[in-house]
Amino acid sequence: AQSVTQPDIHITVSEGASLELRCNYSYGATPYLFWYVQSPGQGLQLLLKYFSGDTLVQGIKGFEAEFKRSQSSFNLRKPSVHWSDAAEYFCAVAYGNTGKLIFGQGTTLQVKP
C-alpha cells in the first residue's frame, strides 16, 4: 500500500542549529513530493515540492529538501533554525494525478532559545 512515514514524532533543536526532518515513502513509480508546515491553530502551508529534475529543491523560509530515489526519501533541511520555525511539519506524496495527497503523521519541531 502507498504510505508516507515520518519516523520522528517530535524533535527539539536549539535556535541557530541545523535541522533535518526525515520522510520516507512507499510507491513504485516516481511520486510527487511535498512538505507542508502547520503553525498552531492554522491550516497547512506549502514549503516546497518536487516533481522532477534537480533532486535538491529550495523552498520558502530557507528550507530545502533532497529527493533520493535509492532511499525512497525526501528529507527536509534548514541550516539554521529560528524560533519562529517551531511548528508541525508534514511530508506528503501524490500519486499520479489522482488528486489525492497522502500525508505522513507529522513531526513536531520545538526550538530551544
Place this chain on the structure above:
Amino acid sequence: DAGVIQSPRHEVTEMGQEVTLRCKPISGHDYLFWYRQTMMRGLELLIYFNNNVPIDDSGMPEDRFSAKMPNASFSTLKIQPSEPRDSAVYFCASSLAGSTDTQYFGPGTRLTVL
C-alpha cells in the same frame, strides 16, 4: 486573494445534532478537498471535487457524512447525526490542478461533539 475561507472556525454541538461545515475555495481553483485531522489518525482526505463533481469519496467514514459542491465557490460537509468520535479539525483546501499542484488550506473548523 482572501485564500480559502471556512466557517465556522469553531463548532460545539451535542451528539445527535446535524453539523454543517462550509468552505469557499480560492476563485479559479478547479479542485476542492476536505480533510479531517485528529491526534490518532493524523490528516485524512475525506473527499475531493473536480469542477464541482465528487471524484473520490472513499475517505468518507460512513453514511453520516456527506459533502456537496453546488457551485464553484461553495462547498459543504455535513454530519448527521454527529457523534463524539467526529470531534476533529476539518480542513478545506483548493488547488488549480490535481494533486500535482499546490493545495491551499483554509484555517480549519474545530468541531467538538459532546
